[in-house]
Structure formats: structure tokens, C-alpha cells
Amino acid sequence: MTIFFNTLLVGFSSGAIYSLMSLALVLVWRSTRVVNFAAAGQAILSTYIGYEAMKVLHNYWLSIPVALLAGALISAGVEAIVMRPLAKRSKGTPVEAIAPVIATLGILGLIRSGVGLIWGNSFLQYTSPLSSKGYTIGHTTIPFSPLNAAIVIGASVVLAIFAMIFRFTRLGLSLRAASFQPEISRLSGIRVDLIRTIGWAFAGAASAVAGALVTPTTYLSPNSLDLLLVSGFVAAVIGGLESLIGAVVGGLVLGIGFAFILQYIGTSVTFSAAFIILIIVLLLRPQGIFGVRRSREA
Amino acid sequence: MTLIVKNLQVKHGAITAIDDLSFTINKGELVTIIGSNGAGKTTLLRALSGLLPISGGEMSWNGKSIVGVRAENLVRLGIVHVSEGKAVIPELTVSENLQLGGIWRKDKADIAAATAEVIELFPRLGERLSQGADSLSGGERQMLAIGRAIIARPELLLLDEPSLGLAPLIIEQIFQAIDALRHRLGLTVILVEQNAMSALRIADRGIIINLGKVVTSGTSEQLLNDSSLRAAYLGY
């Protein structure tokens, strides 16, 4: 019973990170119908910037907003400088659907190599003042530390803020309207191009927070967020890519699923586990848990 | 407040959809543009509202050229286009769709007043504010689209075939509403329609276009009384 409960806790903590990453992907998908494979790259760059901020400010908590801001700016930059011109140029050509995928993959590689060139490949420590030792309840130590608590709380806060922005503000309404019907939105006076860039900025902020929260639990290197790339994407697809709630649920499903597979089957299946969970979900619901089956867009 | 269109030319690739079109519309007029399918009516509205680039000619509103101005900015100049086919967003609620009308405006009090006016005009919308727009009937969606446009406080309202796919009774209601609105609010309206009869009954003038060119124009009385035109375009 304790093992079950412990596994659940571990799953929650990693699930929170996957949710943030998956949220970033869904935000971009919803606003521009592009899967941003570069999200993990943006996250790692933002995390490195946060790391530098921490070295300067000597304060972990202050470095998180810095990383967040960096993430937002980088993401907005990618959208405005690469994706928007790309969309204009590839419109109507046979590669229209594939060009954004390739572009974001290219940007991912670009950022990763760039980060390696600037900071080197060695492992760095992004230290948080919180301890990574599990809490003790009575005699037992559970695999949930203050660090994990910070992850869950931090992720929840970010998700809650996004949810409120989307539901209750004009900006959120504009974001939603522009993602559903860009033309009607333009005819209502919404500056759709700007809104899209803002959507990407939000996504960049979310993935930056994910990076800043999770990196203290391991180490910082150009490749340290690789698993997050795949996991975030799988989580988004499981959740259905269409809804923000789906993103969160997908992240938790994946996190908890991973934790259980690791616990009861063993660590060597880690990568295959993502694949297996994905296949199972897509076999049962090809559009993801919360996804909507769209008829083919002619 | 005049809309002046001179020698307008719009191309779709190699096809010239609108060819050397000219007309003027004065403040407060309701002008209907009539023509059969493919005549270029929708293209004309889309060019006016900034959705389509033009390949030649001039368009000016209140003395300022509106060529090359983006759609979202034309809204701020008072030109509001209700596009063809029930221009609502089904994934949002009725209330949210209405909010889109005022989303670019700052005057919250005026937005609230405008929304109240719209609900008074279309009470059925008021009953369904929190429902998804996808649950509305065709006529209700059209009311919602027009309502949203009104909240944007337009000076020039472009309506693209509001009667499309609707039952005759509903069409009557909507046309009555359009007529009432434009008198009450002093709107200038361009009404594109295939349903020429109903349109001419509330319009001041009509312009008949075919294959992107003006065939003839005149007051609605003139057009209704011209028997050859009636036969060709009005069906009797």
C-alpha cells in the first residue's frame, strides 16, 4: 500500500512538469496549429538564463521569473522571426503542413547546439534552497521532498493563472477566438498576428518554468531536457492537443503511468514506456482523451 | 461619410473576379448589391473589408484611402463586415461571441449599453447567453453575428447574404431588424443578397453586378419596376 502511495506521489511530481510542457505545446497548437518541437530547446535555453540569473542574484526564487521572462521573449521571437514568415511563404505549397514541423526541429537543434557552444557540455548544478530529501511522516521517509512540493505547487500556480487568463480576460477570449476562427476574429478587430505571438510567449513562459522547476532535481546540461521533449509531446497527444485541461490530464496520466511502470517493471523500460502508453491511448481514442474528432479539413 | 469605389479590380490568381467596378455610397444609405452566384458580390465585400488584396483601383472611406489596410484595423475605422455563412464562433458561448464585438474597444460603459440594445432587439439571444453558439438555430446565429457587429459600433456595415439558408419567416424578421437598426443608429449599410426582393424592399438603392462588373443601378423603386430586370434577376 505504501509503495502504491509513494509511486503515486512520484508520479504526481513528474506529472506536474509534463503538464507544464504539454500545456506549452497545446497553447501553441491551439493558437497556430503548429507543434512546437523546439519547446524543449526554448526551455533549456531559458533554464540556462535562469541559472546565470541565479549566479548573479544569488537567489533561486528570483531566478524563476527571469527564466519565465526569457522563455516568453525567446518563444515570441521564434514565432515572429521564423514561424510567421514561414507560414506566409509555405502557404499553398505541397510542404505547407510539414514545413513548420521541420522548422521547429531545426530550431531545436539550433538552440541545443548553441547552448552547448556557449555553456559547454558539462553538467552544471542549478541549486535550489529546498532540500531534495523526502519528507518524513512518522518513521517513514516518502519519496516526496520539499523540492517536489515546490514543483507541484509551482506548476499548479502557473496552470491556474493560465486558466484564469483564458477564461476570464479579454486577452484569453482573443486567444481562444483567434485559434478557432482567425478570420472572424480579424473582422472583430482582433489583431490575430499579435495574438498568436502572445500565445507563443505564454507557451514559452510555461516551458521555461517547467525547466527551472525540474532542473534542480537533476543537473543542467544541453541534453538534460531531452526526455521532457518526448514526454511533453506524448502527454499533449494523450490529452488530445485541443484542450488545456487535456494537457494537464495528459501530463498527469503520463507521469503517474511512468512512475508505476518504473516501480513495478523496472527502469530499463523508461523510453519504451512512453511509446507503449501513447499507443494504448491512441488505439482507444485516436484523437486523445479530450480531443475532438475533426472531419478532414478540405 | 462616403464610401467611394473607383475602377476596382480584384483577381483570384489568373481570374479577374471584379473588373473596373465603380460606385459611391452616401451616409445613411442602405444599398443592396444583387447578382447571381459567382457574380463577385462576396469578393467585393472581402476587398472592402481588407480580407482580400486588390489589384487595381481605389477605395476610400470618409476621404481616406482604405486600400491595403488590414481587416482588423478597418474595424477600428468603423467598417464592420459580417461574413457569409453565419459568422459566429461555435466553440464559444453566445455571450462570448457578443463580447467579441467590443473586444477592441475601451469604453466599457458604451459596450454594455450596446450589448443591452442588441439583446433588446434579439431577445432570443438574451435567453441563451451562456449556451454554446453551436446550439443556436440558423436564424439565431445570424442574429448573433449581426448583434456582434452592432456592438462594434460600426459606421459602415457590410452584410453578406444574411438570408442564406433561412426560412422565409426568419428572413423577414432579420430584414426588419436590419431596417430598424440602420434607421435608429444612422448606419450606412451594404447588403449583399441573392434574395433580391426582400433586399430591395428595405434598400434605398440597388446595384446589380454580374461577372465582376456593374450591370445597372438605380433606386429600389426603379429596379423593382423595371420588368426586364425583374425577369432576369428577380425571377418574375
Add this chain to the structure above:
Amino acid sequence: MKLKSPRARFFISIAIGAVLLFISGRVDELRSYQGAQVAIFAIAISSIVLLTGFSGQISLGHGALMAVGGYSAVLVQSHLNLPYPIAFLIGGAVGGAAGFLLGIAAARLQGPYLAGTTLALAVGIPSLANQFHILGGEQGLTFDIGTAPSWIGKDFSQYRWFFWVSVIAALLNYWLLRNLLSTRYGRRWRAVRANPTAAALAGINVGKAKVLAFTLSSAVAGLAGSLYAMLLGLVAPLAFTLTLSFTLITGAVLAGVSNLGGSIVGAVVLVAIPEISGSITSHLGGSEKVTSNLPGLITSVLLVATVLFAPNGPKWPRRKHQ
């Protein structure tokens, strides 16, 4: 004999092959190795061109399909003692079988879902090797196809032999695919890629066409994987990373994603980049972080620039009806 007929192409391929093989005797070992790399990459890239450029489907996991082919070839040779040409073909066949299964799933999945699945595949499949002892775990399994047969001549080095084998395979592959693409299958795929709805309305069984494309593409990738195993002398999870899948896509984009002939160009660029970046690095002083990251940087910049400024591929000389 028309220049574009299958027979003409066959003779042209043979002529090209003869020239290459002649050259191979006059270059050093490194160039032979790289030549083999180019040939193998060309085959792998052609599989992407077939899948993405011609039938409009995306796969981020063709590296995994290469792994499937590679492992199959190795296993078949060591456990069943089959001669290596058969092993290669079996590698292709097993790859094709995997592609068939994947293709059935792919036909049901729309764009990003397919991308995600293949992404997870790219990461998941190679690590399966760690699961099953028969697959050799982390160190992998060795693959030795032996040296050149004695009737070829004396002093035939190992790498030169690999070069020959790869080039012959690449030419055969090109010839087969080029001919296939000019049949009705090719026309169907092009129709599906351009507009699936219109294609369906025209009576093309879109699902079948897509699955067929995926199967064939995976078979080609499997073949490339077997040859890759030959060149490396082993198969191991580390040889088939996610980066490999991305590299293949890069090569295809550089080639001009629907340009079959461009596969060779893409392959040359891919092999040349580490070379070029190596010389840049030594000019810059050769620190570790530059060495390991510069190739990736150059590749990524090329990729983004190509897709931004020439989405249909650079203006390499290409056939008209792509």
C-alpha cells in the same frame, strides 16, 4: 531507347556505378568510408522522400526503422547463418513489416499525432534492445560481412568493399524507386499528397495508398539500416538515436523533400558537414564544446534556412512532374 525508360535508367545506373567503383580504387580509406556513408544515407533519405515528399506523411522515427532492419539483418546472419545479401534483404523485409503495422496506425492518425507517435517510436524502439538479451543490450551485437570475395582482386580493402556494396545497393534502390514512382502508384501518392479529399473523390483508396507508402518507405529504411550495421560493424541502441531520425529529415529537406534524385545531394551534405565543421574547429582552436556542437549548429542553420527560403527544396536540377 528513350532516356527515361526503365531500361535506359538501368544502363545509366550501371554506368554511374562503374565510374564510382573505378574511382574508389584511387582514393584513401577515409574517403571510401565516407563514400559508403553517403550511399547509405542516400538510401535512408530516399525512404523519407518517398514517405513525406510523395505521400505526404511525416515520420520522426525512421531511425528506429533503420534499427529494426539492422538488428534483423544481424540476427538473421548470426543465428541462421544466411549470407549477407539475404540478410540485407531480410532487414528490408522486416523493416517493411514494421512499417506496415505503423502505416495502418498512421492512416488513422492526423498530422501531429502521427509525428508524436513516430517520435516516441524513435526513442522507444532502440531502447528495447536493452530489454531482451538476444538483442545484445547496450553493447549491441557485432556484424561482420567478411571481406571482398577473392575473384574481385587482390588488395581490396575492407572499406572499399563496403563502398562497393553500398553503392550497388544505392543504385539498385534508386532505380527501383524511380521506376515505381512513375507507375500508377507514384501518381496515386502524388494525388494523395496534393489533396487527400480530392484524391478520395477521384476513387483512390487513400488509406491503402498511405499504408503502401509507409510499408515501402520502411522497407527501404530497413535496408539502409542493415547496410549501416555493415559499415559500423555492429548494431547497438546508441547507433540509432533520435538525432539520427532528425538527421534523415534534415537530409530530405536539403534534398528537396519530393526530389528523389536529391537524396544523394542531401547525403553528401550530411556527410560533409562534420568534415567541414571539423576543419573550422581546428582553425578555431579545437575545444571540446566546439567540436561536438558545431556540426549540429551548421546542420540546424542549414535546415531552418532551407525550409524558410526554399520550402520545396533548393533548386537542384529536378524532374518536372514532382
